[in-house]
Amino acid sequence: MAVGFSQNDLANGVLENPQKIDALRSTLLQWFKSNGRHYIPWKLTKDGTLPNENQYLAVYPILVAxxxxxxxxxxxxxxYWEKWMLALPTLVDLAKAEEDKVLLLWQGLGYYSRARRLHVTSRILLNLIGIPNSLNPANWPKDLESWMNLPGIGRNTAGSIISSAFNLPSPLLDGNVKRVLTRLIGSTKTPNKDLARLWKLSDLLLDKNLPRTFNQALMDLGATICTKYNPICTNCPWQNYCSAYNSGNPENLPVKGQKLILSKAVIGVGLILNKNQDVLIDQRLDEGSMGGMWEFPGGKKEKDESIEMTIARELREELGVEVKVGKKLIEFDHSYTHKKLHFIVHLCELISGKPKPLSSQEVRWVKLSDLQNYPFPKANSYMISALKEYFLISKTKMK
DNA sequence: GATGCGTGGAC
DNA sequence: TGTCCAAGCAT
Incomplete structure (x- = not known):
């Protein structure tokens, strides 16, 4: 008797067989009791215990997470979440916070637009709920639509929030669930090209009586058993139902998407220092990559240009100043999702002109000891370390 | 519907 | 030193 599912099962309606659905639910929930990640702080009550079916959890900590x-x-x-919750413990704190503070708490996490959208979302929610009511989960929106209309909240995040906080029956489809379900049905489509079917399957399987627990169990299964490499199928509650396991090579699924090609460029950066040893920084435009973050000015090297020419030109274009490009401070590679950059960073001296934010929001002279109060992308943190190191050494030499 | 978006973990 | 991808979303 075949107990596994084939990739056509869903289309054929086999998975809608209530007995099979029940078997998947009960084996997963049973597994979760003793093997789930029961230590996630925003999934616990104030007492540090697992919530029961009728309990709401605090919404704001879940939203942030x-x-x-x-x-x-x-x-x-x-x-990051622990640090954030100490600094901005409530929705009101976030809504009232300065953007620099928000981005500083996000510094190092990447995809910085998430932080700015969350900031906007907090203000919209506060308007909706009102300050006196913002601490009571009962007063928050509970439907998928309301959540999805908020900036930075898509279907998955909205489903996660309302199933986690209110135990409402809303399915998830994150990376873990995509991998688990793709293997379960043995789909040979790359998950991101099969989203409609996977969403349907996630919804079909969801235990509508225990949505919070079921969703968490499904994600925990993906994160700890049905891993990308070396899945531990012998410990998997769905081993007997899994098409990928039955095929003998579960690790072969899901199949990879299109390989992405990294473009390469050399970036010249100028650290302009004044007589007080303040350094010039600028704030990136809100729209575009790493919006609102601070940085050191610079830009892409053209072909027939020396790096000194690049830096002088970029600082002329971005700040309207003439500089003398001095010694090289540091040089390093840094990769982003879609490009690989080689940074070459020189110390610079201002010759003429007052720096103006021609292609940024604002420029500012900052003491080295104050740089820690500004949110910088990762690449800039290497430059800051090198700069501090440099001045530490030159101070030592002067003694 | 394809593409852009940061950083770090795992292999 | 590279590759792939992670509790995705917006455009």
Missing amino acids: EVMLQQTQLKVVLP
Whole structure:
């Protein structure tokens, strides 16, 4: 008797067989009791216990966590979330916070537009709920539509929030669930080209009586058993039902999407220092990559240009100043999702002109000891370290 | 519907 | 030193 599912099962209606659905639910929930990740702080009550079916959980901590978790692993998020909740413990605190403070708390997490959208979302929600009511989960919106209309909240995040906070029956489709379901049905389509079917399957399987627990169990299964590499099928509650396992090579699924090609460029950066040893920084435009973050001015090297020429030209174009390009401070590679950049960073001296934000929001002279109060993307943090190191050494030499 | 968006973990 | 991808969303 075949107990597994084939990739045509869903289309053929086999998965709608209530007995098979029940078997999948009960084996997963049973597994979850003793093997789930029961340590996730925003999934617990104030007493640190698992919530029962009738309990709401605090919404704001879940909202923050779910946005941080977009394209980011749980273990990376945990320390950021802890720090965030100490600095901005309530919705009101976030709504009232300065953007620099928000971005500083996000610094290092990447995809910085998430932080700015979450900030906007907090203000919309506060308007909706009102300050006296913002601490009571009962007063928050509970339907998928309302959540999805908020900036930075898509279907998955909205479903996660309302199933986690209110135990409402809304399915999920994150990276873990995509991998688990793709293997379960043995789909040979790359998950992101099969979203409609996977959403349907996630909804079909969801235990409507225990949505919070079921969704968490499904994600935990993906994160701890049905991993990308070396899945531990012998411990999997769905082993006997899994098409990928029955095929003998579960690791072969899901199939990869199109390989993405990184473009390469050399970036010249100028660290302009004045007589007080303040350094010039500028704030990136809100729209576009890493919007609202601060940086050191610079730009892409053209073909027939020396790096000194690049830096002088970029600083002329971006700040309207003439500089003398001095010694090289540091040089390094840094990769982004879609491009690989080689940064070459020189110290510079201002010759003429007053720096103006011609292609940024604002320019500012900052003491080295104050740089920590400005949110910088990762690449700039290497430059800051090198700069501080440099002045530490030159101070030592002067003694 | 394809593409752009940061950083770090795992292999 | 590279590749792939992670609790995705917006455009």
